[in-house]
Amino acid sequence: MTDLQQLVVQWQAAYRAYTEAHEANRYVAADDPAAAARIAPAYRRVAWLWRQLAALESTPxxxxxxxxxxxxxxxxxxxxxxxxxxxxxxxxxxxxxxxVESGGQ
Structure with missing residues (x-):
């Protein structure tokens, strides 16, 4: 398996984990610490893998x-x-x- 293929497999798994965390957070408040703690590592992992893909010499x-x-x-x-x-x-x-302002229009 090439470096690109390995990174694609890893990226797909990381993005799937991000999507699952995002879905789990769908109905929680934007400032919920537990929800934020669930999704932050998924964001970080996907970011890291984007950088790995960009670093490949063969990437246009x-x-x-x-x-x-x-x-x-x-x-x-x-x-x-x-x-x-x-x-x-x-x-x-x-x-x-x-x-949202109360009253008026």
């Missing part, structure tokens, strides 16, 4: 760029979830939601 430049961007995105999500898991509730509290 455009695929390297895409893989590195994906790795940065997954690492960012791992960082956010690691902070939430450690008790920093302010990090994921609003998750991009616009505050």
């Amino acid at each position: 430049w455009w695929a390297k760029a895409a893989a590195l961007h994906a790795a940065e995105t997954f690492d960012h999500q791992a960082d956010v979830n690691e902070r939430i898991a450690s008790g920093d509730r302010a990090v994921g509290a609003h998750h991009g939601q616009v505050p």
Whole structure:
């Protein structure tokens, strides 16, 4: 099995674990430490494997760029979830939601 094939198998398993963690977190609050602790390692593992794929000499430049961007995105999500898991509730509290105001329109 080539290096690429081995990495693809590992990436598929890591992404499957990420998907399972994401699904398990579907109905929990964005600032739930237990949910964040479940998914942070999955984000980190997928990011690492994206970087391994980008590092292969045979990977075309455009695929390297895409893989590195994906790795940065997954690492960012791992960082956010690691902070939430450690008790920093302010990090994921609003998750991009616009505050709802009472009354009026």
